[in-house]
Amino acid sequence: MTALFAFDDATCQRLAEAHGTPCFAYSGAVATAGFRALRAVLPSRVRIAYAVKANPHADLLRCFAGLGASFDCASIGELERVEALGLPAGRTFFAGPGKRASELQKALSMGVRVQAEGFEDLARLDALATRETAVNLRVHPAFDIDEGNRIIGGSGPSAFGVDEEAVPALLEKAARLAHVRIKGLHVFAASNQRDAAKLRAIHGAVLDLAKRLHEAHGLAFEQIDLGGGLGVPYAPDEAPLDLAAFGQNLSDLLARHAWFEGELILEPGRFLAGPCGVYLARVVRLKESRGTRFAILEGGINHLIRPLLTGEPFPAKAVGRAGEAVPHTLAGPLCTSLDRLGEVRLPALTAGDLLAFGTTGAYGLNEGMTHFLSHPVPPEVWVD
Template sequence: MNIDFKKLADKYQTPYYVYDFDYISNQYNELKTAFKARKSLIAYAVKANSNLSVIKHLANLGAGADCVSIGEVKRALKVGIPSYKIIFSGVGKIDDEIRTALELDILMINVESAAELDRVELIAKELGKVARISIRVNPNIDPQTHPYISTGLHENKFGVDIDTAKRMYIQCNNSENLEPVGIHCHIGSQLTQLEPIKESVKIVADLVKNLKAIKIELSFMDVGGGLGIIYNEEKLIDTNEYAQAILETMFGLDITVVCEPGRFIVGNAGTFITKVLYEKINGEKRFVIVDGAMNDLIRPSLYNAYHKIEVLNDNKELSLCNLVGPVCESGDFFAKDVELPKTKHNDLVAIYSAGAYCFTMASNYNTRGRVAEIAVQNGVDKLIRKRETFEDIIALEEEFIN
């Protein structure tokens, strides 16, 4: 990433997020090429980074969208992703979301429970429509990742077991208002081991073959996303080996493979830039206090997640410190006991691997406006989201003041 963070700080102030759109293109194309031997759809997981310009950039590359709210579906449509490339997932869809998804005629609704399938069938009947359905199968495979981002075990809330899935497919096949078109599995995020992926996809492929034997033919096999990225020297899964492992399970099946990368595409494209306000010493404890906070980037506080941190100065003298923000919470930190150089007021600090699940999880806690987002492509920077003002934050409240 060859980006002049200081120049952007002078132009847009801090804190800010910056995204390398050339990197995003490379990641998308790498994955698309890996699946070139078969019909495929790379459906970007919008929840990772839902900025309209990010989604538009991926739409221009040919991506579809995996969405977990009707708001994300509308974001994808707004920037030009065609409805036939949009999947609506999530364990808790409300009736209005289901109704809207059916009216928008998206590719398929990814159903995660028998009760949800009943609701979709009822709503489709009320609308006089046929709902294209995919069912999320829970293969009960340990993804060997952080428990908060594990999704493929019975203890997780996602998907249904194999037997329940079979019954649901039969219900779809016998219904006038349901059309079974796909199957889905996703065992977790930040996956760095190939074997759990191979095991889970094989289970799903075997189910597809069993369904075919009883005349239920599916068109799409959605293998989820979850490919890991480097935060801290992780050994990653080779994309060609990943694709080959999946394609081997589909031998003999005329089916389109769907992949839902989010973090893999945008995670390492993003950097969060904040500036030093001052340092303080409490007893023997050193604190570096910056203008960014947990409301801007909550992953360290929420997951105890590691992000590589770099102070952008020439000081070589390192010592342990906590890098913290101004929010009135003990959990407001970016790193604890991290070695950083001595800093001075207005030094910039770069927090890397911040393109996924960072801005999208930001909040207005402590009445702090969400920060600016910037894109850089071919060396040219562009503002893609304005910094929120106080007036933006209170806009939905002030008319009700008595």
């Protein structure tokens, strides 16, 4: 077993036999260890808000809730999943660029801190609220955050947040609202970043932005939300995030920004959920086509669409197989040439072989094209 796979080959075989394939399996032990490792290096003023979009599985949410996590939600469905945990008010955040009035009403009823994307969020909340309501304002900076990252985007146009240069005009209008008060800043800082030095630079730039807004407009921030972005390896040659350095960097940044006395929020999703999951699927048939060897599997982008979206293939192994590794193009069962899970080197496969895809605890089944062609939805198994 390596860090890329939550279960060894024998356990993968047992899970496949017990639950059938394809299926997802999640390790409670790996999820718990990852959360505790992150919590151990963070300053006390840093709060972990698990990003539910990474994996909303009920057992995973209960696991993190029991460890003291807060939660970052981006839909009314995610709010309802977190509401079922019975947490006290103040442990949930609500983000997203298109919040409807019904969703905002739900957030208010749960005591959720809203990450306002623009004046529309502020005005709708103000109309719904009956008492003073603190919100965080999401700002789209005028500088590149995670340069070259296609998920985050650069400093150009964005559907997310308030452009930094538009903040003064928004604050002028917001001052006239009856109930809503801006008490925090939200900047989604990075995506799948494993370099602690780059994260320090990104987070430092966000704190510098907060200081400028504080000094120019007198904003007294209770919270600064740095968003997500803590990355995980997807290949054996990729180094994991140096957690000790990451934690020390946050301590140093807080010391440098002594003006800020509130709490920092982190929204890790993939970092906490990714390593705990394995996807199991069998080879249905092999095909040679003009020099390419295809292995056609029971599941493809209907279960694991992330390789298509980002170009990041999940690590794969042939369970219980040995021998010289040869190239295979992994294809799924869908009637589209887009259904590819990557090109890998594995021992020569045959029909019926079991493959395991590691680091699939995040952006797996909940992101897949599950309704396309009406294939059965695979089970998700929680393993304590």
